[in-house]
Amino acid sequence: MNNLKRFTLAIACALIGLTGCNNGDDDGPPILFTTQIQSDPGFDGDIEQTSSTSFTITQGMSPTVQSVFAGIDPVARTEFRTFLDFPLTGGGGVPGNAIIDSAFLDVYINSLQPSVGDIPILIDLVSFQPPTLIDTDFDRGAQPALASVALQFFQTDVGTNVSIDVTPLMVAAQNMGLLDFQVRIMQDLGPGIPILLEINDTTGVDRGSFAPLLTVNYF
Numbered sequence: 394m395n396n397l398k399r400f401t402l403a404i405a406c407a408l409i410g411l412t413g414c415n416n417g418d419d420d421g422p423p424i425l426f427t428t429q430i431q432s433d434p435g436f437d438g439d440i441e442q443t444s445s446t447s448f449t450i451t452q453g454m455s456p457t458v459q460s461v462f463a464g465i466d467p468v469a470r471t472e473f474r475t476f477l478d479f480p481l482t483g484g485g486g487v488p489g490n491a492i493i494d495s496a497f498l499d500v501y502i503n504s505l506q507p508s509v510g511d512i513p514i515l516i517d518l519v520s521f522q523p524p525t526l527i528d529t530d531f532d533r534g535a536q537p538a539l540a541s542v543a544l545q546f547f548q549t550d551v552g553t554n555v556s557i558d559v560t561p562l563m564v565a566a567q568n569m570g571l572l573d574f575q576v577r578i579m580q581d582l583g584p585g586i587p588i589l590l591e592i593n594d595t596t597g598v599d600r601g602s603f604a605p606l607l608t609v610n611y612f
Contacts, residue, residue, distance in 0.1 A: 496563035513581035
């Protein structure tokens with residue numbers, strides 16, 4: 394009876410092999426994995442340039458700080474640049490040998506101030522280590538962009554979640570072996586437009602729905 398069971402199992406395995414199914418064999422099709430990584434609220438923040446030589450750094454979300462800013466304050470005319478940090482190592486991260494298929498950054502737009510006009514935005518891949526912001530991170534010369542994508546935010550984006558294709562940035566981060574996916578979000582270069590973008594970075598119960606999220610698809 395035991396021999397009959399073994400023979401039957403062998404036949405079944407052979408039939409499965411003939412149907413083209415694979416059990417992780419090297420000659421099988423690659424498997425696409427997806428991981429979602431929330432930004433680290435302890436390292437997220439923004440830098441405000443208050444004069445040509447002075448800056449105000451706000452890093453770490455708290456009960457009184459639940460968002461980050463990018464653009465030019467229409468009242469004070471000071472410029473803000475946002476910094477977001479997504480850890481790539483550990484459980485739920487991206488393996489060092491992974492091949493990136495695509496990556497998307499989701500951000501919820503709280504407001505565009507004033508409530509008229511749109512804002513051109515540049516998203517830079519940067520590497521600030523240790524992940525404590527300093528004045529020079531504001532400067533694209535002192536803290537150069539490793540890769541960039543440009544886009545436009547519109548008044549119709551306010552109150553919605555915007556998904557941004559950051560695949561080139563994630564590919565660059567993977568190729569350089571970065572331990573964190575860190576981005577600087579700023580108004581695109583050119584004449585300053587007095588519009589301020591506010592991005593939700595809540596630490597409340599709704600963080601899973603509103604806080605910055607990085608989705609990576611990889612092989």
